[in-house]
Amino acid sequence: MISVNGNQANSLIQVRGLDKTYRRGNEDIHVLQGLNLDVDQGDFVAFMGPSGSGKTTLLNLLGGLDLPTRGSVTVAGDEITHMSRRRLTQWRARHVGFIFQMYNLIPVLTALQNVELPLLLTRLSRAERRRHVETALAIVGLSDRMQHFPRQLSGGQEQRVAIARAIVADPTFLLCDEPTGDLDRKSADEVMDLLQRLVNEHRKTVLMVTHDPLVARIAKLTLHLEKGVLVEAGARQDAAAGAVS
Amino acid sequence: MLLKLLFGLGLALAAAAALLLLLLIVGGILAGLLAPFLGAVPVSYNFRSLRVRWASTLVAILGIAGTVGVFVAMLSLAHGFHATLVASGSPGNALVMRAGSTSEMMGGITLDSIRIVQDKPGVAHTPAGAPLVTQEVVGVIPIPLIRTGTDTNVQVRGVSANVLQIRKFVQLAQGRMFTPGLDEVVVGKNALQTYRGLALGDTLHFGGVRWKVVGIFNAGGSAFDSEIWCDARILSQVLQRPPDIFQSATVHLTSPAAFQRFKDAITSDPRLNLEVEREVDYYANQSSTMTRLITVLGGLVALIMAVGAVFGALNTMMAAISERGREIATLRALGFSSWNVVLSFLFESLLIAFIAGLLGCLAVLPLNGWTTSTMNMQSFSNVAFAFQITFGLLSLGVAFALVMGVLGGLLPAVRAARRPVALALREL
Ligand SMILES: Nc1ncnc2c1ncn2[C@@H]1O[C@H](COP(=O)(O)OP(=O)(O)O)[C@@H](O)[C@H]1O
Ligand SMILES: [Mg+2]
Numbered sequence: 001m002i003s004v005n006g007n008q009a010n011s012l013i014q015v016r017g018l019d020k021t022y023r024r025g026n027e028d029i030h031v032l033q034g035l036n037l038d039v040d041q042g043d044f045v046a047f048m049g050p051s052g053s054g055k056t057t058l059l060n061l062l063g064g065l066d067l068p069t070r071g072s073v074t075v076a077g078d079e080i081t082h083m084s085r086r087r088l089t090q091w092r093a094r095h096v097g098f099i100f101q102m103y104n105l106i107p108v109l110t111a112l113q114n115v116e117l118p119l120l121l122t123r124l125s126r127a128e129r130r131r132h133v134e135t136a137l138a139i140v141g142l143s144d145r146m147q148h149f150p151r152q153l154s155g156g157q158e159q160r161v162a163i164a165r166a167i168v169a170d171p172t173f174l175l176c177d178e179p180t181g182d183l184d185r186k187s188a189d190e191v192m193d194l195l196q197r198l199v200n201e202h203r204k205t206v207l208m209v210t211h212d213p214l215v216a217r218i219a220k221l222t223l224h225l226e227k228g229v230l231v232e233a234g235a236r237q238d239a240a241a242g243a244v245s
Numbered sequence: 246m247l248l249k250l251l252f253g254l255g256l257a258l259a260a261a262a263a264l265l266l267l268l269l270i271v272g273g274i275l276a277g278l279l280a281p282f283l284g285a286v287p288v289s290y291n292f293r294s295l296r297v298r299w300a301s302t303l304v305a306i307l308g309i310a311g312t313v314g315v316f317v318a319m320l321s322l323a324h325g326f327h328a329t330l331v332a333s334g335s336p337g338n339a340l341v342m343r344a345g346s347t348s349e350m351m352g353g354i355t356l357d358s359i360r361i362v363q364d365k366p367g368v369a370h371t372p373a374g375a376p377l378v379t380q381e382v383v384g385v386i387p388i389p390l391i392r393t394g395t396d397t398n399v400q401v402r403g404v405s406a407n408v409l410q411i412r413k414f415v416q417l418a419q420g421r422m423f424t425p426g427l428d429e430v431v432v433g434k435n436a437l438q439t440y441r442g443l444a445l446g447d448t449l450h451f452g453g454v455r456w457k458v459v460g461i462f463n464a465g466g467s468a469f470d471s472e473i474w475c476d477a478r479i480l481s482q483v484l485q486r487p488p489d490i491f492q493s494a495t496v497h498l499t500s501p502a503a504f505q506r507f508k509d510a511i512t513s514d515p516r517l518n519l520e521v522e523r524e525v526d527y528y529a530n531q532s533s534t535m536t537r538l539i540t541v542l543g544g545l546v547a548l549i550m551a552v553g554a555v556f557g558a559l560n561t562m563m564a565a566i567s568e569r570g571r572e573i574a575t576l577r578a579l580g581f582s583s584w585n586v587v588l589s590f591l592f593e594s595l596l597i598a599f600i601a602g603l604l605g606c607l608a609v610l611p612l613n614g615w616t617t618s619t620m621n622m623q624s625f626s627n628v629a630f631a632f633q634i635t636f637g638l639l640s641l642g643v644a645f646a647l648v649m650g651v652l653g654g655l656l657p658a659v660r661a662a663r664r665p666v667a668l669a670l671r672e673l
Contacts, residue, residue, distance in 0.1 A: 056671075065578055066667040086582065093580020100670070104575040108293035120285045121580050165579075 002045050002221045004230040006036030012205060013039040013062070013173065018071035019228075020057050031057050033228030035071070039173075039207065044199045046216040047209045049225035055209040056177055058225065062207060063096045063175045064088045076172055093121045097166030099176040103158040105150040111137065111161045112146040118169040136164035139202075140194060156187025163194060173205035174198070180215050192218050273651035277591035284588035285581055291593040294565065301561050306601040308557035309649050312550040313605025317642040318612055319543020321634040323536045326619070329630035330532035333467035334525030335412065336501040339367075341494040341511065344520045354380070356489040358517055362496065365514075367507030369497045371410065377497035379405040379412075382481045386451045386473075388440040397627045399440055401430075401451075402469075403477030411497040415469060420445050420460030425476050431460035433470040435629035439618060443473070452483030468528065471618070471629045495524060535619065551649055558653025562594050566661040573661050574669030583662035590661055594654020595647055602646025606639045 001008070006016055015037035022029045031054035039045055047055050060066040062073060064080045072081045080091055097118075098104075105114045115136055119129040137143050140160040150158055159179060166174055176195070180188035196218055198204040208219060216222045223230040281288050295302045334340075341362055343353045362368070363376040370376055382403035387396035406425045409415055423429035432443045442449060449456040456475065464470040477491065498504055508521040566573065573586055613634040618627050 060667045060670075063578070065670070066665070089577070089580055089582050092578065096578075096580075098575075098578050100575075102571075104571060104578075104670075106290065106572055106575070108297055109287075109290060113287065113289065117287075117576070117581075118579050120287065 001038070001040055002043050002223070003038040004036055004223060004232060006038070008038035011038035012041045012043075012076060013037065013207075014072075014074040015062070016072050016074075018058075018061060018073065019069045020054070020061060020066075021069045030228060032061070032068070032071075035229050037223075037230055039205060041205050042199060042203045043221075044196070044206045044219045045208070046219035046222040047207070047225055047230070048211070048213075048216055048222055051211075053225045054228065055225055059175045059177050059207070059209060063098060064092050093118060093169070095172040097169070097171040097174040099159070099162055099166050099174060099179045101178040101181040103150070103155070103162045103182075105158055105162055105165075107150050110147050110149055111142060111153070111164075114150070114161055115164045115168050117165060122169060132168050133164075136168040137161075139167070139198075140164045154187065155183050156190055159183060159187070159191050160194060163191070163198075167198065167202075167204065173207060176206065176208040178209050178211060180210065180212060188212070188215065269655065270648055270651055273591060273655050274595065274647050276588060277595040277651060277654070278647075280588040280592035284585045284592070286576060286585050286589035288592065291589060291596060294569070295593065295596060298565060298568070301564055302597060305554075305558045305561035305597050305653070306604065308554040309598055309601035309646050310605035310608065312547055312554040312649065313602050313642045313646045314609045315550055316543065316547035316645055317606055317634065317638055318609045318632065319539060319547065320638045320641065321609070321612065321632045322617075323539040323543065324635065324638060325633035326539065326628075326630045327529070327532045327536045328633050329466060329628065330468050330528040331525060332414075332465060332528075333469055334523065334528040335414065335497075336523065336525050337498050338411065338524035339496045339498055339504055339507055340522050340524045340527045341496060342492070342520050342522075344518045346520065354491050354494060354519065356380070356491070358519060359491065359494050361514065361516060362494060362511060362519070365507055365510040367496075367498050367503035367510070369499045371407075375407070377407065377411050378494055379408045380477060380491040380494045381405075382477045382484070382486060383492055384480065384484050388442070388449075391439060391441050394441075397440070399436060399627060400472045401480060402472050402474050403480030404474050405477060408474070411495055412464070412469070414467070415462055415464045418461045418463045420458075423459055423475055426479070427476070428454050428456050428479060429459045430456045430473050430475040431462050432458055433472050433474075434461055434463050435470040435616065435618075436473055437461055438616075439471065439627070439629055449473075452480075454479075454483050466631065468628050468630075471627060547645070551645070555649050555652045558594060558597060558650060559656065561597065562590065562654050562657035563660075565593070566590065566657050569661075570664065570669045570672045573664070574666050574672070577666045578670065586662040587658045590658035591651065591654050594658070595650045598646045598650020598653075599643065601650075602643035605646065606642050610634060 008014070015035060018032050018035040019030070020032040022031060035058070047058065049055050057066070061068050068081055072079055074080070075095060078091065080088060083091060106117070112133055115133045116129055119132055124132065134143065137146060140163050142157060142160055142164065145153060145157060150161070153161065179195070180191055183191060192215055195206055195208070199206055210216050222233045224233060276283065341354065359378065359380050363378050368376050368378065384401050385398040386401055388399045389395060390397050406422070409422065417431070418434060420431070423431055430449060437443050443458055445458055445461060447458045449458060462474070481488065496507070498507060504523060511517055511519055511521050576586065577583070612632040614631050616629055616631045618629040
């Protein structure tokens with residue numbers, strides 16, 4: 001179950017009292033302020049919020065790419081906010097699959113080599129790696145594009161290769177930062193179908209940032225980032241209704 | 246006191262810094278070369294990145310290749326000069342000069358002394374019983390260079406008629422040996438090619454005498470190939486030297502092992518005030534000044550070029566990492582460690598350096614065997630010698646390239662790895 005109250009026990013991802021303050025010049029920018037979040041295995045949650053509200057910041061903290069000013073992030077019992085940078089790097093390789101708005105494929109590597117990258121950090125043999133890559137590319141429907149370079153693929157295909165790369169090492173959860181932000185409607189629908197299938201058929205856990213309400217609707221729950229904390233869409237409407245009455 | 250302490254401290258610090266730099270270079274090269282085994286980022290990433298950024302890669306390659314070329318050329322020049330002079334000495338020959346002389350030019354041995362020397366143990370003899378000793382007189386005469394027409398000093402050596410039995414590697418290539426007592430000369434093959442008017446049958450004027458060129462000899466690429474040989478007695482007269490005084494005697498020994506016995510016999514003889522040296526050692530010493538000069542000058546030029554080349558490589562690698570900031574951040578996000586990133590970029594920079602090193606070596610390879618000439622600082626005469634490029638020098642050239650590569654690549658590699666991931670991911 002997804003919750004923003006911070007009172008859930010034993011959820012897969014537990015975020016407690018997360019603060020993130022950036023310093024720009026003499027000014028402190030308080031982006032996240034006491035944010036709580038619980039996400040269970042197999043959940044699919046969408047984060048929405050205006051530009052600059054801290055969505056990317058939140059994903060970076062959840063994925064161990066950055067450290068919070070205060071608070072904790074615990075994933076499957078590991079508190080990542082106190083890990084050394086070295087351990088954090090290893091933890092990312094093992095537990096997180098990243099999907100970016102601009103795909104972030106390595107342009108000089110083929111689709112196959114891009115997808116293989118996370119496996120190079122495992123002990124798998126060459127043949128086993130190849131098998132995993134083929135499976136991942138089959139899941140995203142690009143088995144016939146293995147030897148293509150990113151520039152030989154459409155945006156939608158590139159993002160599907162990126163998704164294959166994110167799932168190939170079977171991470172604990174996927175973090176998607178506006179995965180359809182640079183795609184046309186049709187490609188966006190394909191990518192969303194794919195993410196939905198990953199959740200429904202492969203029991204993946206997906207946390208996604210999006211601007212697009214149509215995209216957000218596919219998630220099980222949409223959370224809004226407001227003034228540094230997360231609020232449920234329903235709760236916000238209630239609050240708004242309460243304010244009017 | 247305090248000053249001395251400070252000086253010592255400074256010296257120790259400098260030594261420590263130098264050691265650290267050396268460790269960094271060696272460690273960097275080793276790590277970079279082993280990156281395909283130590284690191285996780287695939288090397289195809291580096292190969293293809295270099296190809297995609299070919300223009301910038303080429304600039305770095307040319308800078309390093311040019312430096313390596315100059316470096317190897319200079320070393321092969323020094324090596325060729327050294328080899329030419331060393332080839333002039335035979336291990337089975339001993340050179341006898343007046344005690345205290347460092348060069349043949351300064352010698353002075355009387356005929357009486359030479360007669361005593363001839364009878365010493367260790368001196369080889371012909372089957373007929375004649376001692377194998379050549380007593381020699383050397384001088385320099387000006388002859389124009391074929392290439393420029395300007396005069397240069399050419400060494401003329403008066404020798405004994407049996408000289409070919411003593412310097413066995415010297416062979417007549419054309420014509421015949423000079424006849425003792427006649428105004429005839431034989432000319433070394435490099436002298437023939439370098440100086441004017443020395444062909445077989447030509448007449449040469451010096452010392453008021455008309456000399457006829459009756460033979461051309463091949464001295465196996467040694468310094469003798471740049472000389473003109475004639476009868477020692479006639480040369481002595483013509484140069485108006487005192488009669489029966491020679492500058493050196495070269496003795497053919499019964500075996501190279503007989504040297505010590507021969508030397509001891511001479512130095513312990515109270516009648517003689519002579520110095521004995523192996524012929525090889527004499528020529529090796531003669532080459533050292535010039536060899537050092539070429540090496541130091543060449544090293545200096547190469548060093549200055551290397552500074553430029555390192556900055557070229559640095560610039561290329563800096564541009565590479567700033568262009569690929571988001572790629573690097575992506576790799577880091579996927580779980581590649583900063584160490585992996587350092588290794589990958591070190592490898593890439595060493596790859597550039599290695600290709601450049603090979604290219605630089607390849608570029609100077611045609612120089613191998615190419616003959617040039619210079620003044621021998623000891624005899625003040627011109628010596629022809631060839632560039633000698635050896636496998637060892639080529640390896641040194643490639644190693645030099647790798648040093649430049651690691652110096653240019655280390656800083657960018659570390660910078661790439663240290664950049665915060667979250668920040669770099671926001672770059673476009
Ligand atoms: N490294 C940083 N230094 C300073 N300010 C930053 C940094 N990263 C993000 N910010 C600021 O934090 C706020 C939230 O940014 P971000 O998480 O990217 O928002 P979103 O993804 O919702 O658009 C923005 O005002 C942004 O300018
Ligand atoms: Mg964002």
